[in-house]
Amino acid sequence: MIPYSAEVFFAILAEYNSSIWPAQAVALLLGVTAVFLVARFPARAGRPVAALLAGAWGWTGLVYFLAEFSEIDFWAYGFGAAFVLQGLGFVWAGLIRRRLRFGSEPNQTVWSGAGLVALGLLGYPLLVAALGRDLLETGAFGVAPGPTVIFTLGVLLAARPAAPLYLFAVPLIWCVIAGGVAIQLGIHEELTVAAAGVAAIIVLMVSRARR
Amino acid sequence: MDRRAFLIASAAAGFGLGTSVLPASALALLGEVSREIPSTGQRLPVIGMGSWITFNVGRSEKLRRARCKVLEEFFVRGGGLIDSSPMYGSSEEVIGWCLERQGGSHLMLTATKVWTVSKSGGISQMETSQKLWGERPLDLIQIHNLVDWEVHLETLKAWKADRRLEYLGITTSHGRRHDDMAAIMAAEPLDFVQFTYNIADREAEKRLLPMAADRGQAVIINRPFQGGRLIDRLSRHPLPEWAAEIKCENWAQVLLKFVVSHPAVTCAIPATSQVEHMRQNMAAGYDPLPDRSMLQRMIAHVESL
Structure with missing residues (x-):
């Protein structure tokens, strides 16, 4: 039950993107960094990456x-709270508990992650x-849910x-919602988010089965 | 300009009026069908306007202006009831924005809903709705999907007693909670009830529609097109020849004439964001309506597809 049309979604996304520019470029630069x-x-990457993800979410x-x-969208209150909660999750797991770490010898799971x-x-x-479609009518990493979820x-x-x-x-719940x-609404790029969720689950299951 | 628009405009000019203030009597002469609201005797054109999704356009001025055109067409064609809800995002604000710029019409009946829990929450939400719709007091407030209905009904009764609104009512949709609706309709002094009824979903014929007629409650019908699914399904088939007998030029008009031909229905509230679709919808509110045998043909035909 989505209370708006695709036409309105893209119009508001375009206004949002215009109003926050150049936040998208800064987020992209931080993501590449x-x-x-x-x-x-x-x-040494764990904490800075956790901080970036906490900020993005x-x-x-x-x-x-x-x-x-x-x-x-009345659902936006719930979605917003869930995204803030995920950001706090990165603060807790990555900054306080230091549970987000990276190794120097990548395996197939790591490469799959790199692809996402x-x-x-x-x-x-x-x-x-x-x-x-005009780039103003799309989400960008760090400032919109789709690419932020895939990156995460x-x-x-x-x-x-x-x-x-x-x-x-x-992130996986959001993949279901995006699907x-x-x-x-016929917003085809959001299928990418759903597909990324399916891919992540498969990689995760294979990875855990191998352990 | 088509024939009906020409006649409406000509009649309005004859009265020395703008089309949006054409008297109901003149619209009736042109064949517009209206029904009486049992609790007051006020007459209401059988085609109203819903706003779920269609008027939820946020702050975009371009989209707001486009919706104003839709509303303008609604009034020009003799539209009456406009229905919205705080659940519909920015719809109430957008309708208020349009009304502020183009005015309404003397036929207009403003209807919104209360959709929250608690007495204070309901009052706060209704006061916000009032501000969003503009200076004119809201005519009808309905309890959306029966949310916290016992609490809100007491508030609405008090507001009605204080003349802060003319009518009160309850709603449901998608065929849900008919037992609860029937129980409240039987026990409470409601002016309006709103529920789903269309050619593919006729559950309301069994109990709610006869009950509303017995209890003297006006009936608003939502989802006459099943949220667009019926139109999508039927549009794959040619319009039957009998459609011309009831002056229907498209499936939307067939579906709307089916709904409003039920004598217990006061008005249906199709929603659209397109001026052309509004024109088509409004044309369904003019004579002739299908008689009993035609209704049976309509049902049989749609079921055969």
Whole structure:
């Protein structure tokens, strides 16, 4: 039960993107920096990456959902709270407990994670551009849910030792929601988010079965 | 401009009025069907306007102006009841924004809902709705999906006694909670009830519609197109020849004429964001309506598809 149309979703997304620019560019730069840190200094990357994810989820919860989309969508209050909670999860697990760590010898799971990270940072907006839509009408990593969720699932899969399972909960639930939105409103790029969720579950299950 | 619009405009000019203030008597002469609200005798055109999804456009001025055109068409064609809810995001605010710019019409009946829990929460929400709709007092407030209905009904009764509103009512949709609806309809002094009824979902014929007629409660019908699914399904088939006998040019009009032909129905509230669709919907509110044998043909045909 989505209380708005695709036309309205894209109009509001375009207004949101215009109003927060250049936050998208800053988030992209920070995302690329996080990838560089994990690749170059894996032993020291855990806390900065957790801080980045905490900020990305917090921003998306507070600004995207609560400040922007709550005007047209009563679900946005719940989504916003869940995203803020996930951000706090990264503060707890990554900054306080130091449970988000990375290794220097990547295996297949890590490479799968890297693929999702690339999809969240660059693949998602490029796909939208390929669909012929204005980039103002798409979400960007760190400031909108879709690419932030894909990027996060990639980071969690790339973590060594394995990231706490509770950090997967909200991102995977969002993948289900995104799939529903994609089908009901015909927003095809959101199917990427649902597909990323399915891929993450498969990789996670294979990875745990191998242990 | 089609024939009906020309006639409406001509009649309005004859009265020295803008089309949106054309008297109900003149619209009746043009064939517009209206029904009486039992508790007051006020007449209401049988086609109203819903706003679920369609008027929830946020702050976008471009989209708001487009919705104003839809509302303008509604009034020009003799529209009456406008229905919304705090659940519908920015719909109430957008309707208020449009009304502020273009005015309403003397036929207009403003209807919203209370959709929250607790007495104070309900009062706060209804006061917010009042501000969003504009200066004119809201005519009808309904308890949305029966949420915390005992509490809100007491508030609505008090507001009605204080003349802060004209009518009170309850709603449900998708065929849910008919037992609860029937129990409240039997026990409480409701002016309006709102529920789902369409050619594919006729459960309301068994109990709620006859009961509303017996109790003198006006009936608003939501989801006459099943949220668009019926139109999508039927549009794959050609319009039957008998549609011309009831002056229907498309499936939307067939579906609406089916709904409003039930004598217990006061009005149906299709929602649209398109001016052309509003024009089509409003045309369904004019004579002729299907008689009993035609209704049977309509049901049989749709069931055969």
